Amino acid sequence: MLICVTSPVLYKHVSAIQQPFLREELVDRVAAMLNYNLQQLCGPKCADLKVQDPQKYGFQPKELVKQITDIYTNLDSPVFLEAVGGDERSYKPDLFSLAIHRLVSANMKSSYEIEVFAQFAAKCAKVYETKQEMDLEFDDAPDEFRDPLMSTLMRNPVRLPSGVVMDKAIIERHLLNSTTDPFNRQHLTPDMLIPETELKLKIEAWVKEKLKK
Numbered sequence: 117m118l119i120c121v122t123s124p125v126l127y128k129h130v131s132a133i134q135q136p137f138l139r140e141e142l143v144d145r146v147a148a149m150l151n152y153n154l155q156q157l158c159g160p161k162c163a164d165l166k167v168q169d170p171q172k173y174g175f176q177p178k179e180l181v182k183q184i185t186d187i188y189t190n191l192d193s194p195v196f197l198e199a200v201g202g203d204e205r206s207y208k209p210d211l212f213s214l215a216i217h218r219l220v221s222a223n224m225k226s227s228y229e230i231e232v233f234a235q236f237a238a239k240c241a242k243v244y245e246t247k248q249e250m251d252l253e254f255d256d257a258p259d260e261f262r263d264p265l266m267s268t269l270m271r272n273p274v275r276l277p278s279g280v281v282m283d284k285a286i287i288e289r290h291l292l293n294s295t296t297d298p299f300n301r302q303h304l305t306p307d308m309l310i311p312e313t314e315l316k317l318k319i320e321a322w323v324k325e326k327l328k329k
Contacts (some may be wrong), residue, residue: 126183130190138195141306146191147199148289150184151206157181158215182224185215185233192236201243204266205289209244212237254326261319265290265298269323273316274309278302281312 130137137146156162157177188200200207216237219230254269263270263283270283278300288306290298297304 126187130187134191134193137191138193143195143199144203144285145288145292147196147207148203148205148292150187151200151203151211152292153180154184154215155206155211157184158218159211160214178222178224181215181218185219185225189232189236192239197236197239197243199285201240202247202285203289204268204286207240207244209237209241212240254323257322260315261322270315270319273312273319275312276304277308281315284309284311 137143157180212233216230216234219225219233225233251268257269260281261269263286264280265282266286268283268286270281272284273281274284274287275281276287276297276299278297280297280299287298287309291304291306295303295305
Protein backbone atom coordinates (compact mmCIF):
# COMPACT_ATOMS: atom_id res chain seq x y z
CA MET A 117 0.00 0.00 0.00
CA LEU A 118 1.29 3.47 -0.88
CA ILE A 119 1.93 5.81 2.01
CA CYS A 120 -0.20 8.72 0.77
CA VAL A 121 -1.24 9.54 4.33
CA THR A 122 1.85 8.34 6.18
CA SER A 123 4.47 10.02 4.00
CA PRO A 124 3.79 13.64 5.03
CA VAL A 125 3.66 12.61 8.69
CA LEU A 126 6.82 10.52 8.44
CA TYR A 127 8.51 13.29 6.47
CA LYS A 128 7.66 15.84 9.17
CA HIS A 129 8.97 13.66 12.01
CA VAL A 130 12.13 12.53 10.21
CA SER A 131 12.95 16.12 9.31
CA ALA A 132 12.89 17.00 13.00
CA ILE A 133 14.48 13.93 14.59
CA GLN A 134 16.09 10.86 13.06
CA GLN A 135 17.25 8.60 15.89
CA PRO A 136 13.94 6.83 16.72
CA PHE A 137 13.68 5.65 13.10
CA LEU A 138 17.20 4.18 13.25
CA ARG A 139 16.51 1.88 16.19
CA GLU A 140 17.25 -1.79 15.55
CA GLU A 141 13.63 -2.88 15.81
CA LEU A 142 12.43 -0.22 13.37
CA VAL A 143 15.14 0.66 10.84
CA ASP A 144 14.64 -2.39 8.59
CA ARG A 145 10.89 -1.80 8.45
CA VAL A 146 11.32 1.90 7.60
CA ALA A 147 13.83 1.07 4.86
CA ALA A 148 11.63 -1.68 3.41
CA MET A 149 8.57 0.58 3.40
CA LEU A 150 10.43 3.37 1.63
CA ASN A 151 11.95 0.99 -0.92
CA TYR A 152 8.60 -0.62 -1.64
CA ASN A 153 6.86 2.70 -2.14
CA LEU A 154 9.65 4.10 -4.30
CA GLN A 155 9.42 0.95 -6.41
CA GLN A 156 5.69 1.51 -6.91
CA LEU A 157 6.24 5.16 -7.85
CA CYS A 158 9.40 4.92 -9.97
CA GLY A 159 9.93 1.24 -10.78
CA PRO A 160 9.43 -0.45 -14.16
CA LYS A 161 5.69 -0.93 -13.54
CA CYS A 162 4.96 2.55 -12.17
CA ALA A 163 2.81 3.34 -15.23
CA ASP A 164 0.40 0.62 -14.09
CA LEU A 165 -0.24 2.42 -10.80
CA LYS A 166 -3.76 3.82 -10.85
CA VAL A 167 -5.71 5.50 -8.05
CA GLN A 168 -9.36 6.35 -8.36
CA ASP A 169 -10.16 9.86 -7.20
CA PRO A 170 -6.52 10.82 -6.35
CA GLN A 171 -7.60 14.13 -4.80
CA LYS A 172 -9.81 12.35 -2.29
CA TYR A 173 -6.91 10.17 -1.13
CA GLY A 174 -4.27 12.86 -1.38
CA PHE A 175 -2.40 10.93 -4.05
CA GLN A 176 0.24 13.24 -5.51
CA PRO A 177 2.97 11.04 -7.04
CA LYS A 178 5.51 13.81 -7.60
CA GLU A 179 5.19 15.08 -4.05
CA LEU A 180 5.46 11.54 -2.70
CA VAL A 181 8.67 10.91 -4.65
CA LYS A 182 10.09 14.18 -3.40
CA GLN A 183 9.20 13.40 0.22
CA ILE A 184 10.46 9.81 0.09
CA THR A 185 13.82 10.83 -1.37
CA ASP A 186 14.09 13.53 1.31
CA ILE A 187 13.42 10.93 4.01
CA TYR A 188 16.19 8.74 2.63
CA THR A 189 18.77 11.51 2.79
CA ASN A 190 17.61 12.74 6.19
CA LEU A 191 18.17 9.25 7.62
CA ASP A 192 21.53 8.77 5.89
CA SER A 193 23.72 6.83 8.32
CA PRO A 194 25.64 3.52 8.33
CA VAL A 195 22.80 1.56 9.93
CA PHE A 196 20.20 2.98 7.53
CA LEU A 197 22.40 2.35 4.48
CA GLU A 198 22.71 -1.28 5.56
CA ALA A 199 18.94 -1.55 5.92
CA VAL A 200 18.19 0.04 2.54
CA GLY A 201 20.87 -1.79 0.55
CA GLY A 202 20.14 -5.06 2.35
CA ASP A 203 16.43 -5.08 1.53
CA GLU A 204 16.19 -8.09 -0.77
CA ARG A 205 12.50 -7.62 -1.51
CA SER A 206 12.36 -4.19 -3.15
CA TYR A 207 15.85 -2.66 -3.39
CA LYS A 208 17.92 -2.70 -6.56
CA PRO A 209 20.49 -0.04 -7.55
CA ASP A 210 18.57 0.55 -10.79
CA LEU A 211 15.53 1.66 -8.76
CA PHE A 212 17.40 4.67 -7.41
CA SER A 213 18.72 5.47 -10.89
CA LEU A 214 15.12 5.58 -12.12
CA ALA A 215 14.18 7.83 -9.19
CA ILE A 216 17.04 10.22 -9.99
CA HIS A 217 15.97 10.32 -13.62
CA ARG A 218 12.44 11.21 -12.56
CA LEU A 219 13.64 13.90 -10.16
CA VAL A 220 15.66 15.48 -12.95
CA SER A 221 13.14 15.13 -15.78
CA ALA A 222 10.25 16.49 -13.69
CA ASN A 223 12.41 19.22 -12.16
CA MET A 224 11.27 18.18 -8.68
CA LYS A 225 14.39 19.26 -6.79
CA SER A 226 17.37 21.55 -7.10
CA SER A 227 20.60 20.25 -8.62
CA TYR A 228 22.17 20.24 -5.16
CA GLU A 229 19.33 18.19 -3.63
CA ILE A 230 19.49 15.69 -6.47
CA GLU A 231 23.26 15.37 -6.05
CA VAL A 232 22.79 14.67 -2.32
CA PHE A 233 20.33 11.90 -3.14
CA ALA A 234 22.64 10.56 -5.86
CA GLN A 235 25.45 10.30 -3.31
CA PHE A 236 23.13 8.44 -0.95
CA ALA A 237 22.12 6.12 -3.81
CA ALA A 238 25.78 5.38 -4.58
CA LYS A 239 26.44 4.40 -0.96
CA CYS A 240 23.40 2.10 -0.97
CA ALA A 241 24.63 0.50 -4.18
CA LYS A 242 27.98 -0.18 -2.51
CA VAL A 243 26.24 -1.88 0.42
CA TYR A 244 24.21 -3.97 -2.04
CA GLU A 245 27.31 -5.01 -4.00
CA THR A 246 29.18 -5.94 -0.82
CA LYS A 247 26.23 -8.02 0.35
CA GLN A 248 26.08 -9.82 -3.00
CA GLU A 249 29.78 -10.65 -2.69
CA MET A 250 29.29 -11.84 0.89
CA ASP A 251 26.39 -14.06 -0.17
CA LEU A 252 28.66 -15.72 -2.73
CA GLU A 253 31.38 -16.09 -0.09
CA PHE A 254 28.95 -17.86 2.23
CA ASP A 255 27.05 -19.92 -0.34
CA ASP A 256 28.20 -23.11 1.36
CA ALA A 257 26.59 -22.20 4.69
CA PRO A 258 24.86 -25.10 6.50
CA ASP A 259 21.12 -25.28 5.95
CA GLU A 260 20.43 -24.47 9.60
CA PHE A 261 22.16 -21.10 9.06
CA ARG A 262 20.00 -20.20 6.05
CA ASP A 263 16.69 -18.40 5.97
CA PRO A 264 14.05 -20.87 4.73
CA LEU A 265 12.36 -18.32 2.45
CA MET A 266 15.33 -16.55 0.87
CA SER A 267 18.01 -19.24 1.38
CA THR A 268 20.43 -16.51 2.47
CA LEU A 269 22.69 -16.58 5.51
CA MET A 270 20.74 -15.44 8.56
CA ARG A 271 22.21 -12.53 10.51
CA ASN A 272 19.64 -12.32 13.27
CA PRO A 273 17.68 -15.58 13.54
CA VAL A 274 14.33 -15.60 15.32
CA ARG A 275 11.85 -18.38 16.00
CA LEU A 276 8.23 -18.06 14.89
CA PRO A 277 5.41 -19.52 17.01
CA SER A 278 5.14 -22.26 14.37
CA GLY A 279 8.68 -23.32 15.28
CA VAL A 280 10.26 -22.17 12.01
CA VAL A 281 13.47 -20.13 12.34
CA MET A 282 13.88 -17.16 10.01
CA ASP A 283 16.10 -14.14 9.63
CA LYS A 284 14.50 -11.28 11.55
CA ALA A 285 14.85 -8.73 8.74
CA ILE A 286 13.17 -11.04 6.24
CA ILE A 287 10.18 -11.98 8.40
CA GLU A 288 9.68 -8.34 9.44
CA ARG A 289 9.59 -7.30 5.79
CA HIS A 290 6.95 -9.97 5.21
CA LEU A 291 4.94 -8.62 8.14
CA LEU A 292 4.81 -5.18 6.55
CA ASN A 293 2.27 -6.60 4.10
CA SER A 294 0.76 -9.53 5.95
CA THR A 295 0.38 -10.19 9.68
CA THR A 296 0.51 -13.95 9.15
CA ASP A 297 3.08 -16.70 9.50
CA PRO A 298 4.20 -17.44 5.89
CA PHE A 299 4.30 -21.16 6.69
CA ASN A 300 0.92 -21.78 8.30
CA ARG A 301 -0.97 -18.47 7.75
CA GLN A 302 -1.60 -18.07 11.50
CA HIS A 303 -1.68 -14.58 12.99
CA LEU A 304 1.82 -13.20 13.57
CA THR A 305 3.20 -9.87 14.81
CA PRO A 306 6.82 -8.75 15.43
CA ASP A 307 6.49 -9.03 19.21
CA MET A 308 5.83 -12.76 18.80
CA LEU A 309 9.29 -13.41 17.34
CA ILE A 310 11.72 -15.09 19.74
CA PRO A 311 15.47 -14.38 19.32
CA GLU A 312 17.61 -17.46 18.68
CA THR A 313 20.68 -16.18 20.53
CA GLU A 314 22.61 -19.47 20.55
CA LEU A 315 22.13 -19.99 16.81
CA LYS A 316 23.18 -16.39 16.13
CA LEU A 317 26.43 -16.97 18.01
CA LYS A 318 27.07 -20.15 16.01
CA ILE A 319 26.52 -18.29 12.74
CA GLU A 320 28.83 -15.46 13.81
CA ALA A 321 31.53 -17.97 14.79
CA TRP A 322 31.18 -19.74 11.43
CA VAL A 323 31.43 -16.45 9.52
CA LYS A 324 34.48 -15.39 11.52
CA GLU A 325 36.21 -18.69 10.81
CA LYS A 326 35.25 -18.49 7.14
CA LEU A 327 36.76 -15.03 6.76
CA LYS A 328 40.08 -16.22 8.20
CA LYS A 329 40.58 -18.60 5.28
